[in-house]
Amino acid sequence: MSAGPRTPFGNPVVEWVDSRLPIFTMINKEYGVFPTPKNFNYFWNFGAIAMFMLVTMIVTGITLAMNYAATTGAAFDSVERIMRDVNYGWLIRYIHMNGASFFFIAVFIHIFRGMYYGSFKAPRELLWIFGVTIFLLMMATAFMGYVLPWGQMSFWGATVITNLFSAFPLVGTAIVEWLWGGFSVDNPTLNRFFALHYLLPFVIVGVVFLHVWALHVSGSNNPSGVEPKSAQDTLPFHPYYTMKDMFGLVVFVTIYAIFIFFMPNALGHPDNYIPANPLVTPAHIVPEWYFLPFYAILRAVNFDIGIPFTDIVIIEAKLGGVLAMFGSIAMLFAMPWLDKHPVRSARYRPIYRVALLLFVAAVFGLGKVGGMPADSPLIHFGDFFIFTTTHVSQLLTLYYFGFFLALLPYLSKREKPLPIPESIHDAVLKNKANSVSGA
Amino acid sequence: MFKKLCLTSVAVMALASPSVNAAEAGGVKEIIDIPFSFDGPLGTYDKASLQRGLQVYRQVCAACHSMRLVSYRNLEALGYSEDQIKSISAEYTMIDGPNDEGEMFERPGRPSDRFKSPFLNEKAAASANGGALPPDLSLITKARHGGADYIYSLLTGYADPPAGKEVPEGKHYNKAMDGNVIAMAAPLSEGAITYEDGTPQTVEQYSKDVSHFLTWAAEPEMEHRKQMGVKVVLFLLAFAGIMYAVKRQIWKNIH
Numbered sequence: 001m002s003a004g005p006r007t008p009f010g011n012p013v014v015e016w017v018d019s020r021l022p023i024f025t026m027i028n029k030e031y032g033v034f035p036t037p038k039n040f041n042y043f044w045n046f047g048a049i050a051m052f053m054l055v056t057m058i059v060t061g062i063t064l065a066m067n068y069a070a071t072t073g074a075a076f077d078s079v080e081r082i083m084r085d086v087n088y089g090w091l092i093r094y095i096h097m098n099g100a101s102f103f104f105i106a107v108f109i110h111i112f113r114g115m116y117y118g119s120f121k122a123p124r125e126l127l128w129i130f131g132v133t134i135f136l137l138m139m140a141t142a143f144m145g146y147v148l149p150w151g152q153m154s155f156w157g158a159t160v161i162t163n164l165f166s167a168f169p170l171v172g173t174a175i176v177e178w179l180w181g182g183f184s185v186d187n188p189t190l191n192r193f194f195a196l197h198y199l200l201p202f203v204i205v206g207v208v209f210l211h212v213w214a215l216h217v218s219g220s221n222n223p224s225g226v227e228p229k230s231a232q233d234t235l236p237f238h239p240y241y242t243m244k245d246m247f248g249l250v251v252f253v254t255i256y257a258i259f260i261f262f263m264p265n266a267l268g269h270p271d272n273y274i275p276a277n278p279l280v281t282p283a284h285i286v287p288e289w290y291f292l293p294f295y296a297i298l299r300a301v302n303f304d305i306g307i308p309f310t311d312i313v314i315i316e317a318k319l320g321g322v323l324a325m326f327g328s329i330a331m332l333f334a335m336p337w338l339d340k341h342p343v344r345s346a347r348y349r350p351i352y353r354v355a356l357l358l359f360v361a362a363v364f365g366l367g368k369v370g371g372m373p374a375d376s377p378l379i380h381f382g383d384f385f386i387f388t389t390t391h392v393s394q395l396l397t398l399y400y401f402g403f404f405l406a407l408l409p410y411l412s413k414r415e416k417p418l419p420i421p422e423s424i425h426d427a428v429l430k431n432k433a434n435s436v437s438g439a
Numbered sequence: 440m441f442k443k444l445c446l447t448s449v450a451v452m453a454l455a456s457p458s459v460n461a462a463e464a465g466g467v468k469e470i471i472d473i474p475f476s477f478d479g480p481l482g483t484y485d486k487a488s489l490q491r492g493l494q495v496y497r498q499v500c501a502a503c504h505s506m507r508l509v510s511y512r513n514l515e516a517l518g519y520s521e522d523q524i525k526s527i528s529a530e531y532t533m534i535d536g537p538n539d540e541g542e543m544f545e546r547p548g549r550p551s552d553r554f555k556s557p558f559l560n561e562k563a564a565a566s567a568n569g570g571a572l573p574p575d576l577s578l579i580t581k582a583r584h585g586g587a588d589y590i591y592s593l594l595t596g597y598a599d600p601p602a603g604k605e606v607p608e609g610k611h612y613n614k615a616m617d618g619n620v621i622a623m624a625a626p627l628s629e630g631a632i633t634y635e636d637g638t639p640q641t642v643e644q645y646s647k648d649v650s651h652f653l654t655w656a657a658e659p660e661m662e663h664r665k666q667m668g669v670k671v672v673l674f675l676l677a678f679a680g681i682m683y684a685v686k687r688q689i690w691k692n693i694h
């Protein structure tokens with residue numbers, strides 16, 4: 001943050017400020033002339049899109065908080081008051097509600113981009129870790145936000161998820177009661193969830209700052225995975241990427257707007273329009289769609305793990321499920337050390353490419369079975385063997401962990417990459433030649 | 440959205456012959472997809488149907504079901520004048536207070552009052568209905584899979600149970616209900632409510648009107664939302680086009 005060499009600005013006001021606090025110099029350096037690889041595809045839009053979603057969520061969230069009451073007696077009705085009586089309250093709430101989903105869509109694509117093009121590899125490990133931390137914070141924030149309207153799914157979702165912590169031996173129950181602030185999900189729980197739901201987005205802003213800072217030290221990765229070598233390989237961030245990001249953002253927001261205005265409840269669950277009732281359990285308790293893959297992993301472990309042929313249980317099924325679910329996120333943190341292959345981009349790693357696309361398919365599959373009741377039969381083989389949703393989630397969970405713990409380390413050593421281009425410029429020229437001859 | 444659009448357009452084409460799609464594997468939960476004027480991205484409410492639906496609610500449903508989130512003043516959206524709303528609300532007696540003497544007192548309803556609930560509290564409601572609490576209807580179409588189609592299917596779904604289906608004493612068979620057993624007896628019968636505009640007085644028509652009304656009650660902002668949505672999406676599409684042109688112009692000499 002030191003001043004460093006500074007080029008004076010022509011505008012006297014800007015110059016007066018900049019000579020005291022070189023903020024304009026910094027903006028120009030980091031967002032104006034910042035050298036950016038010239039070969040980004042549209043996958044590189046999703047960082048800016050996620051940033052836009054974060055700001056949207058904070059602005060709409062603060063506005064909603066002005067009209068929200070965080071007590072079990074008033075929460076549901078205060079949300080309905082926002083929907084019915086607050087000027088444009090329905091609009092702000094639908095932007096916020098669907099915004100959570102679209103924030104996750106943007107971040108899922110952003111994470112996939114990082115995995116596909118090897119953006120997590122040296123020297124960007126810390127950048128990646130900040131990113132996964134943001135994802136984890138988002139999950140906590142979204143979970144607590146879903147509790148606030150105090151509908152049936154809010155209450156029962158909160159009950160199921162907080163109860164997970166009771167799986168830990170010895171301290172489990174104490175942790176759960178500490179989280180609840182009582183002996184069940186109740187007013188103290190709602191109240192603290194509101195406080196934390198308001199706090200965590202600002203923590204996310206802090207980690208985003210570190211994420212962007214780290215990005216501006218190492219510079220962006222790019223589809224070829226080859227570092228920029230000369231001026232020929234890069235473009236100034238503005239106007240090339242500011243404009244490309246704007247275009248991508250507007251397309252994304254258009255789809256987002258279609259949901260807000262024409263099917264605002266398509267991504268939610270009808271049960272959350274029923275006020276919370278601790279005495280009536282919904283038929284199927286399901287989390288929001290973006291948690292379904294992790295929910296499926298949680299439910300996949302329905303067996304105790306112990307010493308074979310004895311009755312000794314080391315890890316009970318419930319704890320196993322919880323460890324698997326948290327483990328699935330831990331895999332992302334460990335990814336830079338699991339995949340040590342020297343080539344970054346999946347473009348030049350044909351086997352990794354297939355393994356990763358299968359991984360994405362597995363995550364979609366987990367999401368699908370996560371939304372279905374556990375143990376519901378899918379295929380019958382005779383009368384004895386019935387293939388259920390739980391079996392599917394177990395197989396897919398196996399692949400999920402197999403991908404990280406077996407495939408990545410194995411491919412790191414064994415996979416023969418395709419020839420890598422000399423430079424980004426080279427890669428672009430080759431691409432162009434291919435598309436011309438292809439056309 | 441596309442699924443909904445397709446379903447809607449199929450329904451519009453079918454018009455007189457509603458299609459039936461059974462949901463829930465193993466169960467026989469029949470939700471009939473019928474065309475409503477508010478279907479689709481440009482759909483709007485039909486005020487005549489809303490008014491008839493209000494009539495069905497007030498004369499039949501309101502005996503047991505509250506609508507505690509809706510106020511009489513909201514009825515302006517159904518096409519009623521201020522005076523009409525005043526006289527509708529004045530038909531109800533509200534308990535208010537305490538007054539300066541500390542007494543609760545009765546007064547005629549005002550447009551600013553919420554719809555009067557048939558029971559003082561949920562316990563009274565459940566106890567008067569054999570232990571089954573009649574759900575509040577303010578959000579019912581948003582709170583059930585299938586929305587208005589579900590309400591319509593439920594109200595027209597009463598039938599004799601098929602052979603082998605046990606229906607407990609005091610409960611009723613219904614094709615749309617989860618598990619096909621419902622506590623509520625068939626509430627509507629042909630000719631039970633007199634329509635003054637010559638609309639057929641059938642169970643199907645009553646059900647359709649009241650489903651329409653309940654959709655409005657759950658989503659009073661819907662027309663405004665969709666109209667705004669059309670403008671917003673058209674603007675964004677144009678804006679995206681301009682941004683694309685700008686981007687292309689800037690990138691023209693690169694690569």
